[in-house]
Amino acid sequence: MPDQISGQLQAALVALVPTGCAAVAMPVGESDALPRLSAEEDALTALWAPHRRNEFAAGRACARRALGGVGAEHACLPADEDGVPVWPVGYLGSISHSRGLAMAVAVSAGLYSLVGLDVEKTNRLGEGAMSRIVHPLEAALAGSDQVRTSILFSLKEAFYKAQFPRWRTTGNFQDLALEVDMDAGTAQILEMDARFAAELRQLRFAFRCVDDYVVSLCWR
Numbered sequence: 001m002p003d004q005i006s007g008q009l010q011a012a013l014v015a016l017v018p019t020g021c022a023a024v025a026m027p028v029g030e031s032d033a034l035p036r037l038s039a040e041e042d043a044l045t046a047l048w049a050p051h052r053r054n055e056f057a058a059g060r061a062c063a064r065r066a067l068g069g070v071g072a073e074h075a076c077l078p079a080d081e082d083g084v085p086v087w088p089v090g091y092l093g094s095i096s097h098s099r100g101l102a103m104a105v106a107v108s109a110g111l112y113s114l115v116g117l118d119v120e121k122t123n124r125l126g127e128g129a130m131s132r133i134v135h136p137l138e139a140a141l142a143g144s145d146q147v148r149t150s151i152l153f154s155l156k157e158a159f160y161k162a163q164f165p166r167w168r169t170t171g172n173f174q175d176l177a178l179e180v181d182m183d184a185g186t187a188q189i190l191e192m193d194a195r196f197a198a199e200l201r202q203l204r205f206a207f208r209c210v211d212d213y214v215v216s217l218c219w220r
């Protein structure tokens with residue numbers, strides 16, 4: 001990823017996060033320049049493909065810096081059996097990576113109770129994937145537009161990552177319909193399947209597009 005795009009994505013991320021939330025992004029490095037992993041993280045990823053290990057390490061480095069930004073120095077962020085990062089008691093956060101860039105947000109659990117972060121390319125979805133992502137209530141907004149559908153996809157991934165650590169609810173993209181304000185870079189829930197916890201209706205959503213990427217955040 002060109003440095004200029006990486007810098008713009010980092011700026012977009014920082015502009016997205018609400019007061020009190022720390023956000024950090026960094027390029028995914030090569031194996032010989034990996035950010036340090038804790039012994040537990042090292043063991044978890046020892047057999048992973050180099051590319052996957054690199055993005056894990058960059059995501060963990062972002063998460064540690066973000067935690068430092070909200071007053072929680074923390075050396076180790078293991079993953080649970082579902083791959084969800086285990087944040088230190090009293091804090092929560094979210095990690096995402098895409099095509100050479102990793103990012104993370106962290107916040108005190110006293111300020112916010114849910115947070116989900118996602119970064120995606122906006123030029124990769126095929127027609128089949130687009131039809132699985134778009135809810136009938138979103139059809140007028142999305143049409144057959146790849147960028148708008150990618151924004152919906154990213155917002156729904158952020159939603160999923162915000163709710164999963166607490167409720168472990170699985171579903172599909174048609175379980176959620178969003179109303180998106182393309183100019184403001186915000187969204188709200190129009191319809192949500194009853195399998196998801198009712199308090200998720202209070203989630204706030206924001207996104208920013210940079211070049212052919214979108215960064216999305218949802219929080220409460």
Ligand SMILES: CC(C)(COP(=O)(O)OP(=O)(O)OC[C@H]1O[C@@H](n2cnc3c(N)ncnc32)[C@H](O)[C@@H]1OP(=O)(O)O)[C@@H](O)C(=O)NCCC(=O)NCCS
Binds near residue numbers: 057165
């Ligand atoms: C889990 C999932 C959201 C990851 O998204 P992704 O775009 O593939 O990957 P990202 O880079 O954005 O995020 C990966 C990071 O999220 C975190 N993560 C993994 N699983 C997670 C989960 N279930 N919940 C929250 N965070 C999770 C991890 O930190 C992971 O990175 P790491 O393994 O290097 O630590 C995705 O694989 C998934 O399962 N999506 C289903 C969405 C869905 O069904 N939505 C329907 C309801 S609207």
